[in-house]
Amino acid sequence: MTTPPQHDPAACIRVSEVLGRVGDKWSIQVVSALGKGPHRFNELRRAIDGISQRMLTLTLRGLERDGLIGRKVTPSIPPRVDYWLTDLGQSLLVPVQALGDWALTHRTSVDQARNAYDRMVDE
Amino acid sequence: MTTPPQHDPAACIRVSEVLGRVGDKWSIQVVSALGKGPHRFNELRRAIDGISQRMLTLTLRGLERDGLIGRKVTPSIPPRVDYWLTDLGQSLLVPVQALGDWALTHRTSVDQARNAYDRMVDE
DNA sequence: CGGCATCCCTGGGGATACTG
DNA sequence: CAGTATCCCCAGGGATGCCG
Numbered sequence: 001m002t003t004p005p006q007h008d009p010a011a012c013i014r015v016s017e018v019l020g021r022v023g024d025k026w027s028i029q030v031v032s033a034l035g036k037g038p039h040r041f042n043e044l045r046r047a048i049d050g051i052s053q054r055m056l057t058l059t060l061r062g063l064e065r066d067g068l069i070g071r072k073v074t075p076s077i078p079p080r081v082d083y084w085l086t087d088l089g090q091s092l093l094v095p096v097q098a099l100g101d102w103a104l105t106h107r108t109s110v111d112q113a114r115n116a117y118d119r120m121v122d123e
Numbered sequence: 124m125t126t127p128p129q130h131d132p133a134a135c136i137r138v139s140e141v142l143g144r145v146g147d148k149w150s151i152q153v154v155s156a157l158g159k160g161p162h163r164f165n166e167l168r169r170a171i172d173g174i175s176q177r178m179l180t181l182t183l184r185g186l187e188r189d190g191l192i193g194r195k196v197t198p199s200i201p202p203r204v205d206y207w208l209t210d211l212g213q214s215l216l217v218p219v220q221a222l223g224d225w226a227l228t229h230r231t232s233v234d235q236a237r238n239a240y241d242r243m244v245d246e
Numbered sequence: 247c248g249g250c251a252t253c254c255c256t257g258g259g260g261a262t263a264c265t266g
Numbered sequence: 267c268a269g270t271a272t273c274c275c276c277a278g279g280g281a282t283g284c285c286g
Contacts, residue, residue, distance in 0.1 A: 113190025
């Protein structure tokens with residue numbers, strides 16, 4: 001086992017705030033997609049499987065408000081809007097990646113535990 | 124800027140799964156609280172501000188099912204139930220802590236961006 | 247003490263249609 | 267193309283009450 005981090009109530013609250021911000025259904029995926037580089041609106045729409053236009057818009061607005069992504073409107077015809085990660089957004093990608101790595105590493109363990117649990121309670 | 128992690132669709136999906144599992148309103152706080160050591164049901168209830176009995180029960184069941192926490196019933200009178208982090212749960216604490224650190228570090232940046240955004244759209 | 251069971255209500259989010 | 271607006275549904279989750 002690694003050193004168990006101690007419980008810090010203040011840190012807990014911060015974690016909750018972060019999760020409230022990026023823990024919604026789509027934010028992480030948008031940030032991750034923008035990790036590749038700038039994207040236009042419909043490029044993101046295609047890159048993120050299952051997201052609706054409405055939710056993409058709302059998610060992008062939220063991330064922009066929090067300073068995680070930038071937005072540039074080019075008023076051509078047809079209009080063009082580009083999104084990209086700010087430095088702040090890039091920095092968030094690091095711990096997010098760590099969480100993804102955890103998921104990749106321990107996925108089978110979780111699945112096994114889940115199956116064992118489900119068998120135990122019959123079903 | 125640090126090296127920007129590349130976008131990996133498979134990794135993205137995994138991140139989503141992890142967030143679906145621990146990104147709910149209470150799981151992280153329960154895991155963090157148990158990072159201190161084993162707790163009884165009502166100890167957790169008191170440690171986690173605002174959680175209802177119902178949600179604590181549901182959250183604990185979910186975490187137990189996923190193998191992140193252990194549960195031991197002592198059928199005394201009154202009954203006693205202890206919860207603790209499994210090794211798997213401990214390992215999750217690491218990336219979660221990283222996310223918490225990010226929140227602590229960048230909290231003011233996010234708040235400033237948010238305030239600036241809100242001023243910009245008037246309100 | 248440590249739960250289920252039940253009721254109920256809010257809001258997250260999909261589908262669809264319209265606009266600049 | 268890139269939104270905004272509207273309708274609508276249902277799952278998350280609080281409050282309350284009962285049980286071993």
